[in-house]
Amino acid sequence: MSGALLEARGIAVSFGGVEVLSGIDFDLDERGLVSIIGPNGAGKSTFLNVLTGTVKPTRGTVRFRGESISARPLHRIARLGIARKFQVPSVFQSMSVADNLDVARWGTGATPAARRDVLGMIGLGERAGEIAAALSHGERQWLEIGMALATGPKLLLLDEPTAGMTPQETLATAAMLLRLRDEIAIAAVEHDIGFVRALGADTLVLHQGKTFRRGPFAEIEADEAVRDVYLGRR
Amino acid sequence: MSERAFLIVFAVCAAGLAIYPVLVDSYNLSVVRDALIFGLFAASLDLFWGRTGILCFGHAAFFGIGGYVMAILSMMPDLPQAEILGLLGAMAAAAALAALVGYFLFFGGVRSSYFTIVTLALSVIAQQVAVSWSSVTGGDSGLLGVPPLVLGLGSVRLDLSGNLASYLLVAGILGVALLGFRALARGRWGRILAAISDNEMRAAALGHDAPLRLTLTFVLSAAVAGLAGALYVAMAGLMAPDLSGLLLSTEVVVWVAIGGRGTLIGPVIGAVLAQRAQQVISSLNPSLWPLIIGCVFIVVVFAFPDGVMSVAERLRLLRRRRAR
Amino acid sequence: MGTALATLLNALTLISIFSLVGLGLAISFGLMNVTNLAHGEFVTVGAFTVYLVQHLGGSFWLGLAAAPVAAALVGLALEAAILRRLYERPVGGILATWGVSLVLQQSLELIFGRGAKPVVPPVDGTLDLLVTAYPAYRLILILIAAATLGLVAALVRFTRFGLDIRTVIQNREMAEAVGIDTRFTYAVAFAFGAAVAGLAGALVSPMATVLPQMGVNYLANAFFVVIVGGAGSLAGLVAGSTFVGGLTSVLDYQISPSLAQAMVLLAAIVIVRFRPNGLAPGRRR
Numbered sequence: 055m056s057g058a059l060l061e062a063r064g065i066a067v068s069f070g071g072v073e074v075l076s077g078i079d080f081d082l083d084e085r086g087l088v089s090i091i092g093p094n095g096a097g098k099s100t101f102l103n104v105l106t107g108t109v110k111p112t113r114g115t116v117r118f119r120g121e122s123i124s125a126r127p128l129h130r131i132a133r134l135g136i137a138r139k140f141q142v143p144s145v146f147q148s149m150s151v152a153d154n155l156d157v158a159r160w161g162t163g164a165t166p167a168a169r170r171d172v173l174g175m176i177g178l179g180e181r182a183g184e185i186a187a188a189l190s191h192g193e194r195q196w197l198e199i200g201m202a203l204a205t206g207p208k209l210l211l212l213d214e215p216t217a218g219m220t221p222q223e224t225l226a227t228a229a230m231l232l233r234l235r236d237e238i239a240i241a242a243v244e245h246d247i248g249f250v251r252a253l254g255a256d257t258l259v260l261h262q263g264k265t266f267r268r269g270p271f272a273e274i275e276a277d278e279a280v281r282d283v284y285l286g287r288r
Numbered sequence: 289m290s291e292r293a294f295l296i297v298f299a300v301c302a303a304g305l306a307i308y309p310v311l312v313d314s315y316n317l318s319v320v321r322d323a324l325i326f327g328l329f330a331a332s333l334d335l336f337w338g339r340t341g342i343l344c345f346g347h348a349a350f351f352g353i354g355g356y357v358m359a360i361l362s363m364m365p366d367l368p369q370a371e372i373l374g375l376l377g378a379m380a381a382a383a384a385l386a387a388l389v390g391y392f393l394f395f396g397g398v399r400s401s402y403f404t405i406v407t408l409a410l411s412v413i414a415q416q417v418a419v420s421w422s423s424v425t426g427g428d429s430g431l432l433g434v435p436p437l438v439l440g441l442g443s444v445r446l447d448l449s450g451n452l453a454s455y456l457l458v459a460g461i462l463g464v465a466l467l468g469f470r471a472l473a474r475g476r477w478g479r480i481l482a483a484i485s486d487n488e489m490r491a492a493a494l495g496h497d498a499p500l501r502l503t504l505t506f507v508l509s510a511a512v513a514g515l516a517g518a519l520y521v522a523m524a525g526l527m528a529p530d531l532s533g534l535l536l537s538t539e540v541v542v543w544v545a546i547g548g549r550g551t552l553i554g555p556v557i558g559a560v561l562a563q564r565a566q567q568v569i570s571s572l573n574p575s576l577w578p579l580i581i582g583c584v585f586i587v588v589v590f591a592f593p594d595g596v597m598s599v600a601e602r603l604r605l606l607r608r609r610r611a612r
Numbered sequence: 613m614g615t616a617l618a619t620l621l622n623a624l625t626l627i628s629i630f631s632l633v634g635l636g637l638a639i640s641f642g643l644m645n646v647t648n649l650a651h652g653e654f655v656t657v658g659a660f661t662v663y664l665v666q667h668l669g670g671s672f673w674l675g676l677a678a679a680p681v682a683a684a685l686v687g688l689a690l691e692a693a694i695l696r697r698l699y700e701r702p703v704g705g706i707l708a709t710w711g712v713s714l715v716l717q718q719s720l721e722l723i724f725g726r727g728a729k730p731v732v733p734p735v736d737g738t739l740d741l742l743v744t745a746y747p748a749y750r751l752i753l754i755l756i757a758a759a760t761l762g763l764v765a766a767l768v769r770f771t772r773f774g775l776d777i778r779t780v781i782q783n784r785e786m787a788e789a790v791g792i793d794t795r796f797t798y799a800v801a802f803a804f805g806a807a808v809a810g811l812a813g814a815l816v817s818p819m820a821t822v823l824p825q826m827g828v829n830y831l832a833n834a835f836f837v838v839i840v841g842g843a844g845s846l847a848g849l850v851a852g853s854t855f856v857g858g859l860t861s862v863l864d865y866q867i868s869p870s871l872a873q874a875m876v877l878l879a880a881i882v883i884v885r886f887r888p889n890g891l892a893p894g895r896r897r
Contacts, residue, residue, distance in 0.1 A: 106493070132495035140493075146486040149479070157483040160476055161495030205494055343703055345710075389881065396885035401647040402839060404706055406881060408649070409832040413877050416870035534828060538710060545707065579718035585711025586694070589704045 059084045059239050060209060065104055065114035067097075074100050075111070075263045082209070087235045089250045089271065090243045092260035093284055098243040099141060101260065102213050105241070106138045107131040118209070133162045137207035141214050143194040145186045151197060152182040158201035167204050175230065176200035192223040199230070210234070212242040216249045228252035251275070259283070294470060297553050298463075305459045314451045318523070321455040323563040325520045327556035328462045330543040332512035335469050336505055337541075338550030339478055341485040343404045344506070346411030347513055347540050352418065352532020353385055354378035354514025359431040359527040360424065371437050375518050382514025383507045390503035399488075408534070415533035430528035437522045454523050461519070462556065465512060469552050481505060535578060542581055545588045614744035619861060625750050626857035628757030631849055632812035633830045634837035635764065636687075636805025638849050641838055643781045644798055646695055647706045650713040651834060652827025654683040654806045658813025659822045660720060663729040672734035676814045683810020686716075687803040695802070696795070713827070720824035733818035753815050760811065765846050777801055809834075832873075833860075836880045842887075856880070 058081040067075040075097045082088055092098050103109035105116060107123050116123050123131050146154050155169050173179045176196040181189070189197060195215060202210055215231075216224040228249050231240055244250055250257065250271060257274045259267040261283050267274055274280055305324075309317055333347045361367060361374040389410065393403055418425045425431065436449035437457070448454050472478055484491045484498045492498055521527045530536065539562065547558025570577045633655055640648045661682045662675030690712060698705040735752065738745040768774035780787040780797045788794050812830070820826060833856055841852020856876055863872035 108493075128489070128492040129495050129497045132493055138493055140490070144487055144490045146483045146490065148486050149482060153479055154483075156476075157480055157491070157496070158494045160480060161491075163495070201494060341703075343706060345706070392881045392885040398884055401641070401645075401702055401706065402884070404647065405835045405839070406877070406884075409835065409877050409880075412828060412832050413870065413874045417874055420868050420870040538714070541707070541710075575718050575721050578714050579722070582711040582714030582718065585707050585714070589698070589701075589708040589711070 058082055059119060060105065061117040062105065063115050065101070065111045067100055067104060067109060068112045073263060078265050080258065082239050082241060084239055085235060086239045087253065087255040088241045089253055089255050089257045090241060090260065091245060091250055091257060096260040097263040098260055099213055102211055102243050106136060106211055132205060135208035136211065137202035137205045138211040139198045139202050139213060139215055141217065143191065143198055145194055145197050145201065147187040148185070150183055150185055151178055154186055154197060154201055155204045158204035162205045167206055172200045172204045175203065192219045195219060207238060209239045212240065214244055215242055216244065216246050221248065224249050225252055294553060298466065301553065302463060309452055309455060317455050318451045321451065321458050321523065322520065323560040324458045324462050325516050326563060327559040328465055329513055329516040330540050330547065330555035330559040331466060331469060331552055332509045332516065333540050334544045334549060334552050334555045336509035337544060338552065339473055339481045339485070340502060340505060342399060344407045345404045345541065346407035346537050348532050348536035349411045349414040350382040350386060350510040350513035351517035351536065352414055354382045354517030355521040355527045355531050356418065356425055357381045358518035358521045359434045362435055362522065363431065363433070369440070371439055375515065378514045378518035379511040383511040386507045386510030387503065390506040394499040394502045411532065411534050411537040415529050418529035418532050425529065428529065430526055432526045434521050434525050434527065436525065458519060466552055466556070473552065539581060542584055546584065617741065617744050618746060619865065621746050621750065623858045623861040624754050626861050627853045628754050629812050629816055630833055630837050630853040630857045631761055632757055633809050633834040634849050634853055636809045637834045637838050639801050639805040646699065647702065647709070649706060649710040649831065650690060650716065651809060652831030653713050653716040654687060654809035655813035655830045656720065656824060656827040657683045657686050658810030659817040659820065659826065660724070660729065662814045662817045663731050663822055666732060672732065679814035680807035680811045683813070684803040684807035687806025688799060691799050691802045717824045729822040731817040731822055749818060756815060760808065836876060840880050840883050
């Protein structure tokens with residue numbers, strides 16, 4: 055297959071006349087890893103929601119492996135191979151960790167990951183029988199990442215995967231994602247710079263609904279203009 | 289309800305039903321048989337309501353359509369295999385109605401209260417249509433003289449017209465249905481449904497087609513309700529419009545609620561006990577029964593939000609806590 | 613020409629009644645998120661009040677005045693005893709209000725006995741409308757209903773209480789924070805919806821069969837009105853009533869009333885599929 059795995063062209067979103075995103079182009083290659091950062095209100099979450107099909111863009115198209123995802127219902131997008139982790143940890147509270155993963159594995163009809171492998175990867179091997187509601191906040195975030203992986207995706211989209219985590223948990227999450235980069239493409243929206251630094255990946259900076267910079271994290275970190283954006287000087 | 293508790297209750301009930309014919313006369317046997325048919329009906333509602341958390345308030349529409357199809361087909365003079373066609377047709381008609389309603393509502397994003405109300409209206413209208421379309425349904429007086437079940441397959445002729453035979457048939461169907469529902473509820477299908485009722489958007493983002501799952505579950509639930517209606521008609525020998533109406537729709541909700549939603553066997557017990565109570569109370573004054581049903585609704589909501597069966601659970605927890 | 617006008621006026625009669633009954637449901641179902649299955653009984657209570665007043669020697673007009681009061685009292689009692697405890701439990705609310713509905717129906721039957729209760733209309737005869745003659749009472753009914761809806765619109769728009777209601781609907785916590793007694797507001801709004809449904813019951817009582825079980829048909833139709841029209845605005849209420857009432861009265865000429873009902877249900881289901889928020893969705897958060 056030629057071209058990028060995910061291709062967004064001219065994405066614009068308005069809510070009630072307010073333009074949240076305007077004209078974003080974005081490509082992600084197979085097995086690519088990208089962090090999406092930006093100050094509050096830059097449109098990061100909205101952009102991720104466009105990529106997963108939960109928000110329909112006002113203008114522009116999103117193509118995944120050459121197919122447009124704009125008009126598809128959520129479960130069809132999932133079956134194409136796009137998995138996501140929501141911003142608010144959303145696991146099936148009333149069910150066990152193992153059942154949560156099983157329900158995820160049964161979802162897409164693709165070749166799902168084995169439950170044991172996923173449990174090992176997210177470090178919850180000992181707790182498979184427990185009710186998801188009994189997990190700590192950080193563990194729930196991991197379970198949700200595990201559920202996304204269990205569907206056997208080609209692209210994993212993460213909305214603030216480390217929100218509410220301790221610094222150690224954050225680093226462990228970054229290490230987990232780095233281990234995955236040989237297998238699938240990952241895009242993570244995050245504003246914990248420690249996490250983004252630990253990933254050390256290709257980084258997209260959004261500002262006021264537009265692409266502000268894109269480049270390796272080391273360059274982005276050294277960029278005066280990006281700092282100005284974060285400090286509100288621009 | 290744990291797997292063990294379910295199997296124990298199931299085994300005790302099955303054993304009780306197996307010896308029952310020895311203990312009572314033929315008439316009492318037919319009374320329990322009819323109660324068991326309503327138990328099957330209650331279990332069919334619980335399959336949907338218990339797993340999805342979405343309340344269908346018009347389940348008698350499916351029971352009724354099954355009954356009418358059975359009555360009409362088995363009273364056709366020249367139809368070969370009329371009884372078997374009747375049973376299958378009853379299930380198919382109920383399933384088709386449920387597919388229609390489920391498709392438009394679930395794929396339209398309708399859940400919870402809206403669904404409850406539309407199904408309530410469905411039952412009201414089903415009864416009205418049954419009353420007014422008298423050339424087909426016999427109107428207010430219904431259809432009388434439905435022949436009893438005699439199934440003929442090739443040279444084998446199975447006469448199920450006697451009270452004992454029909455009792456055993458109903459008990460057998462109920463047992464198979466309960467075990468099947470239980471397997472479905474605990475297996476992959478049931479867990480995906482539980483996930484959908486827990487967080488539908490999350491389930492969809494994992495690739496599950498929630499509207500389709502809900503519709504298919506609803507169709508299965510309705511088909512079994514239609515089968516219950518068909519069995520009832522064949523055994524009672526008549527079909528009347530109120531068997532598709534709102535009062536029966538309401539009663540089956542009470543049976544499930546007092547028996548314990550989601551336990552499958554609890555609703556069957558609830559149905560049998562309620563039938564018994566209804567006979568006693570209605571013999572005093574016919575208006576009294578709906579009044580009591582109404583009171584039971586209010587009491588169940590405030591005193592036993594998880595069903596009467598949950599009281600046993602709560603008592604056990606209390607005793608265990610005391611023992612410590 | 614004459615038949616067309618008569619059909620139009622028949623439709624207007626139904627639309628008037630459905631709007632009045634639907635108003636209370638739009639308040640409880642659409643705004644307070646409570647599914648009140650006992651709403652039809654407010655209509656029944658209104659109709660029985662007129663019957664009782666006439667039976668005791670009073671005039672129709674006295675009954676018409678007493679009906680909303682009686683329905684409002686039942687509504688207040690229902691809100692305080694049952695609904696208030698169930699705002700967080702939607703299925704519990706459905707079951708409990710249905711229980712209340714059955715209890716009210718059977719109590720009425722035990723008190724007043726079986727069989728339809730006669731209500732005498734206040735005016736007889738027809739009014740000559742040039743192309744057709746039309747029952748005078750129905751014209752009065754349409755006028756009273758229209759006036760009531762106009763009054764409600766004005767109340768919501770211009771009074772302090774209307775503002776409170778709109779605030780509570782928008783955001784209950786915020787309303788409490790700015791000092792609105794939300795429990796009181798809910799109770800009054802609910803009783804108000806009950807009163808209007810009671811008025812509708814009184815208005816239909818000379819034309820309808822007054823029975824303890826009469827409420828359920830109005831309940832079903834009122835829910836169609838709210839579902840089709842979209843809860844949350846008077847415009848939606850009128851749109852829904854026009855659709856349900858209009859379709860019913862047109863179909864009544866062609867097919868039997870119960871088949872017409874089935875068609876209306878089917879239409880409502882189809883509309884929900886394609887316009888899940890109704891024809892005229894209100895502003896919701």
